[in-house]
Amino acid sequence: MSRYVAAGSVQRVHLLASQIAAATGGTLHGPDVQVDSAGIDSRAARPGQLFVPIVAARDGHDYIAAAVEAGAVAYLTDRAPDPTVGATAIEVADTAFALADLGREARRRLPDRVVGVTGSVGKTSTKDLLAGVLETTFATAASEKSFNNELGLPLTLLGAPDDTEAVVLEMGARGVGHIQLLCEIASPTVGVLTRVEGVHLEMFGTLEDVARAKGELVESLPPDGLAVLNADHAVVAAMDTRTRAQVLTYGLAPEAHVRAENIELDDQLRASFDLLTPWGTARVALGARGEHQVPNALAAAAAGGGLGVPVDAIAAGLAGARLSGLRMELSTTDGGVTVINDAYNANPTSMAAALDSLARLQARRRFAVLGTMAELGVEGPAAHRGVAERANELGITVIAVDERAYGDGVTHVDGVDGAVEALGELAEGDAVLVKGSRVAALERVAQALS
DSSP states (O other), X not given: OOEEEETTSSOOOOEEHHHHHHHHTOEEESOOOXXXXXXXXXXXXXXXXXXXOOBSSSBGGGGHHHHHHTTOOEEEESSOOOTTSOSEEEEOSOHHHHHHHHHHHXXXXXXXXXXXXXXXXXXXXXXXXXXXXXTTTSEEEEOOTTOOSTTHHXXXXXXXXXXXXXXXXXXXXXXXXXHHHHHHHHOOSEEEEOOOOSOSHHHHOSHHHHHHHHTHHHHTSOTTSEEEEETTSHHHHGGGGGOSSEEEEEESSTTOSEEEEEEEEOTTSEEEEEEEEXXXXXXXEEEEESTTHHHHHHHHHHHHHHTTOOHHHHHHHHHHOOXXXXXXXXXXXXXXXXXXXXXXOOOHHHHHXXXXXXXXXXXXXXXXXXXXXXXXXGGHHHHHHHHHHHHHHTTXXXXXXXXXXXXXXXXXXXXXXXXXXXXXXXXXXXXXXXEOOGGGOTHHHHHHHO
């Protein structure tokens, strides 16, 4: 059965309020209503939903009434329910912990094709590619966008339709122990690791800590599970000693179980290659752009093949996979200017890949509008200078937006308007890459150019 559903896009939960109270150790106040979805954003609340107020920068309890007005029939709360709200309440000790408990309850209702995907870079694209592969053969649910933490992951499990046969879960981490927590909720049977890089060091501390945290995924797998490891990345390949599960490797290395040969890139930056697997071979033409997507596609192929997807279906799934937005989106303006919008996030590895892709384009002039690379800690200044040096070697003109760490030799500007002004009068044949960490929101530059 072929179907791919992103978390939150369908109603699914079908739980009575009394069942929610039992799963969370809560106390039921009001009628025993049935809920058919769950959410944490009152602005997206809908009829039949369970609203889960999260206490963070804002207190979600302040928005319970708004969620109920929008149609939520029940809500969690860690304080005495307000009788004037007019909906069933489940009083719990902590709403975030209760959401995790509901994720565990949802997982118990799902089959044992639950895949966790993690890594310093490439995990969202790998998740999307794997969802495309699995949906050729199984009814598949997957994390929406980058819903990869202790809130997004339970919502993904709760959002999986009743007939789901496979689930793909992106797993992010802010430190050691976070992926272990996600695995305790999701009980994955397949774990995919992309790469371990020096990103988010401001939170992790060292590269060794990053590796320790990411490896928690394969440590959690059961003996009859499957660990999918990057053979081209020594730190990841070495994690075969940290798991009881069967191991499949992928990459360009000749010893990889799943590998690519004869890679070609078309004029739209879409890669094609020969896919070699233990289950046969096929020619793959990716819809995703950039040669750096080939390893992500191989990871998806390995996990899909390990779960029984035929090799021809793997190739078809990789070709038709729908990638999350703001990742190597290529467009051409009315004036013939090529714009690459890769503004979702940035780190030294993904910056290098994006610059290399820009350099591969046939273009009269090449510009890179770059924002900050956040959360690099003490490595940040050197990493930014390294990106600027790589761009210079490739003949790319850099316009740095609100980030002085790129150093001398680049054009420094303030804000989106400054970037557009610095680009000047673009002409047919010019190419512009827009990239930065999420906090920079540089997709606004791409929108302005379009």
